[in-house]
Amino acid sequence: MNFDIWLLYLGTVLVFMSTPGPSHLLMLSNSLSNGFCKSTATAAGDLSANLLQMIAASAGLASLLMNSQAYFFYIKWAGVAYLVYLGVKQLLAEHSSISNQGVRSVKSLYWQGFITSAANPKAVVFFAALFPHFLDLAQPLMPQFIALSLTYLIVDGLFLCFYGKAAEFFKRRYLRFFERYIAKVTGGLFIGAAVLLGIKSIDIK
Numbered sequence: 001m002n003f004d005i006w007l008l009y010l011g012t013v014l015v016f017m018s019t020p021g022p023s024h025l026l027m028l029s030n031s032l033s034n035g036f037c038k039s040t041a042t043a044a045g046d047l048s049a050n051l052l053q054m055i056a057a058s059a060g061l062a063s064l065l066m067n068s069q070a071y072f073f074y075i076k077w078a079g080v081a082y083l084v085y086l087g088v089k090q091l092l093a094e095h096s097s098i099s100n101q102g103v104r105s106v107k108s109l110y111w112q113g114f115i116t117s118a119a120n121p122k123a124v125v126f127f128a129a130l131f132p133h134f135l136d137l138a139q140p141l142m143p144q145f146i147a148l149s150l151t152y153l154i155v156d157g158l159f160l161c162f163y164g165k166a167a168e169f170f171k172r173r174y175l176r177f178f179e180r181y182i183a184k185v186t187g188g189l190f191i192g193a194a195v196l197l198g199i200k201s202i203d204i205k
Contacts, residue, residue, distance in 0.1 A: 001136050001144045006151070009134040013152055017159045025192050026116050027160045030109055031167035041106040043160040045113025047153050050123065054149045057127035087191035127152075 020028075023046040030039040117123070135144050 001134060001139065001147065005134050005136070006147065009148060010151060010155070012130070013155050017155060020163065022120070023113065023116050023156075024160065024163045026112060027163045028167045030104070030112065031164035032171055034104055034109060036161075036164045036168040038104070038106060038109060039164045040161070041109040042113035043157060043164065045110040045115075046117040046160065047113075047157055048110075049114045049117035050153060050156065051149065052118070053123045054127050054145075054152070056124045057131065058145050084191055087187045089187070092187075 023042075027039060027042050027046075030042045131145065131148055134148060135141060
């Protein structure tokens with residue numbers, strides 16, 4: 001894979017990342033309620049799931065998953081239900097100060113990110129469909145696969161960090177206003193992430 005092809009792939013990934021997805025909204029929510037540093041665990045969970053999906057795609061599982069509609073159905077809606085549960089829980093929570101909101105453990109934040117990303121099994125098909133367009137069959141495939149995967153993970157990680165830092169900055173600047181509404185805002189973001197996950201998981205024709 002030459003440099004020009006890699007630049008084209010990078011541009012494709014940037015376009016794909018240009019609109020926020022479920023994981024980005026989850027990152028916003030967790031950064032608001034737990035702070036940016038702790039919310040990086042959410043990003044780590046998301047990227048871990050992405051890496052496993054890339055490995056699955058490279059191992060030839062895409063065709064198997066494409067034909068397993070029941071698997072898609074249960075995984076997709078389990079993830080949606082999980083996010084809705086988190087959102088409703090936040091919306092129904094009694095008012096508490098921001099200083100009392102960051103009570104989730106790093107482990108909990110990690111698994112939130114992992115589950116949200118893993119709940120979209122179509123990602124395996126996405127990676128299996130995306131990568132071949134940028135592979136040079138005349139060259140060893142493994143180094144190319146590693147380059148494509150690392151590029152995607154780095155770009156996704158940067159976007160997640162951007163959303164997380166933006167949320168933290170907004171919270172600090174408008175602390176007094178946010179004090180009463182932090183649980184409602186984060187709950188709404190959880191539900192928004194669930195809606196996006198449901199939309200993104202629509203079957204590929």
